[in-house]
Amino acid sequence: MDDDDEEAHLKAAFGDSSDDEKEPVVVGDSATAVVWERVEKINGLWLCRNFLSVHHQSHLLSAILNEGWFVQESINQAMRFGDLPSWATELSDLILESLESVELPVLPADLLWREPLFDQLIVNLYQPGEGICAHVDLLRFEDGIAIVSLESPCVMRFSPAEKGEGEAVDVLLSPGSLILMSGEARYHWKHEINRKQIGFQVWEGEEIDQKRRISITLRKLCPA
Ligand SMILES: O=C(O)CCC(=O)C(=O)O
Ligand SMILES: [Fe+2]
8 A cells, every 4th residue: 555545544534524425434444444435426436546555456467467468569458258367356356345344335235236246357458648438338238337447547537428417527547446337427427538638637737647557347247
């Protein structure tokens, strides 16, 4: 865990007491606590900035690169259905464990009880300047989608799926973070990453220094 994470925990644990449900909440014991935050303005969108320790991030990164999916430069996406690689199953188990240990509605209970929680994996590799167009994930996937970020941070922009329904909301996806989308966030908001357009990857007034980014998306296919 890095210093920023440590600070976030301390703030969450010892900061002003408040009944406001948007306050970060510490989960588990202080050595391993992860902090879940509800993203304001978007129902069903939750962010855990410190989901993976630095050590776990590098372990995952090596496991992904060892798969050999990205040896050719032209390939920047890998998809797996059904039996997932062991590192992805472990990641899914870790997500479930975290959600079961937190008294927050990060995912609706009926999604938590499904078996398995996820059975589809996409790993996306983005070089600097590459991103993903605004979209709602295909309806052949169930509700409840997880995205873990590795390497370079990026800004993911959420905008209402129906035009004129409200303003866009930017979320910083830092390395080691996890977002979970369900309900409105999954069905009524589009998400996109635009790393080409100048001014899009700006966070707290500063342009993000773009490097390679790898993301892991976990979903569950709808029954046939
Ligand atoms: O790479 C990401 O962070 C997002 C990926 C995504 O939205 C998708 O594959 O549907
Ligand atoms: Fe998506």
